[in-house]
Amino acid sequence: MVAHVGVISLGSCFPPLPRLPRLYSTKHKPFAVAVxxxxxxxxxxxxxxxxxxITKISPVGGGCINLANRYETDAGSFFVKTNRSIGPSMFEAEALGLGAMYETGSIRVPRPFKVxxxxxxxxxxxMEFIEFGSSRGNQSVLGRKLAEMHKAGKSKKGFGFDVNNTIGSTPQINTWSSDWIHFYGEHRLGYQLKxxxxxYGDRSIYEKGQRxxxxxxxxxxxxxxxxxxxxxxxxSGNISSDRSGEPVILDPACYYGHSEAEFGMSWCAGFGGSFYNAYFEVMPKQPGFEKRRDLYMLYHYLNHYNLFGSSYRSSAMSIIDDYLRMLNA
Known part of the structure; x- marks a missing residue:
């Protein structure tokens, strides 16, 4: 949920990088843990x-789950995150997500090197250290490149991911399914409700949510x-731009899903009209998009309730009640 800051300033949007071992692949094989x-x-x-x-090691702020440092060297800079209490599985999942996004050749992401x-x-x-610019970049470019990633990044396995990961610090279950409605109902809404x-013992929201x-x-x-x-x-905390103004996205919770689910955090992402216009030029809007927007926000409101407490309960319950009325359920 909280952004890190990072990666190398080596030129254009996808700069040439040192020839390093491939620790990820399009098949999402688990990372080999370092000796x-x-x-x-x-x-x-x-x-x-x-x-x-190594000429300098300096702390980088912006996160509350991990420690982050920039390692400056004669071969460029590297971004390093550490966690003293969690094993490598969390970072392995992050690296697989970053690697999958990187391989689409669409929007810029920090390239993972080692876990x-x-x-x-x-x-x-x-991972790669990206020197960030002074703004989040152009909204229309962000929309177009995000759509290009959604269009390029496909899986024959259906909906899910090869590993479970986390959304904030909440586990995110990515068991593969051929049915999106089943996947979203069980592994997104259902998991948060449980x-x-x-x-919290919140039986009311649980029972209405299950309906x-x-x-x-x-x-x-x-x-x-x-x-x-x-x-x-x-x-917004996971969106930035590099020095040339190209958009950069980071700290993912990747999986393969319905493209519209990407907008579930739009209530705190600041997407404007130019973003959506550019996005839908690449990925045309589907029938009923507006009716599903709150459904995808619901997952994140439920997660915020789980992470941060009951101040998010009313927003989540309001969405559930509205849908139950709409669907006569």
Whole structure:
């Protein structure tokens, strides 16, 4: 949910990078965890990272889950995130998502290089360091490039991802499904509702939410739902631009889903008319788009309720009640 800042300033939108080992692939094979050493980050940078010296290590702000540092070297800069209490699976999932987005050749994302365990416990990820510009970039360019990513990033497996990941610190279940309505109802809304029941004892929102989950089908009448690679957590803190003004997206919660689900965080992303106009020029708007917008926001309101407490309950319940009336459920 919270952005990190990062990556190398080596030129244009997709700059040439050192010839480094491929630690991700389009098949999303699990990352190989680095061999343990006293300082695996430094060891990788000074070997496979092609640097001969690290000239400066400086902290980078912007996150509340992980620590982040910029490593400046004679081979360029690297962005390193560490977490002292969580194993490498979280960063492996992030790297697979970044790698999948990077391989579409559409919108710029930090390229992941290495994931591993820390000798004192915890884990790290090394990635490209992108020098950010002074703004979030052009909204129409962002819309077009995001649509290009959705159009290019497809999966024959259906809806889901090869690994589970997190949305903020909440687990996000990505078990593959051939049915989007089933996937979204069970692994997105249903999972969040069950957490609210277990953690808050909120039976009212759970029961109403389950009624909605069982009644979703009419919202997708006459819609051809294709699986698209989604960033999954696209809010303003995860959107920036590089020094040339090209949009950059980061800190993903990737999976393959209905492209419209990407706008679920639009209530705190600041997307304007130029963004949507440019997006729909590449990915035409589908029938009933407006009726489904709040449905995709609901997932994130439920997650915010789980993460941050009951101040988000009324927004989530209002959406559920509106849909139950609309669907006579």
């Amino acid at each position: 343990m050493s006293e300082d695996p980050v430094r060891e990788w940078i000074l070997s496979e990272g092609k640097a001969t010296q 591993g365990s820390l000798p004192t416990g915890g884990s790290y990820i090394i 957490l609210l029941l277990d953690e 909605l989950v069982k009644s979703l089908a009419p919202l997708f009448d006459n819609v051809a739902i294709e699986s698209s690679l989604l960033h999954g957590d696209l809010w």
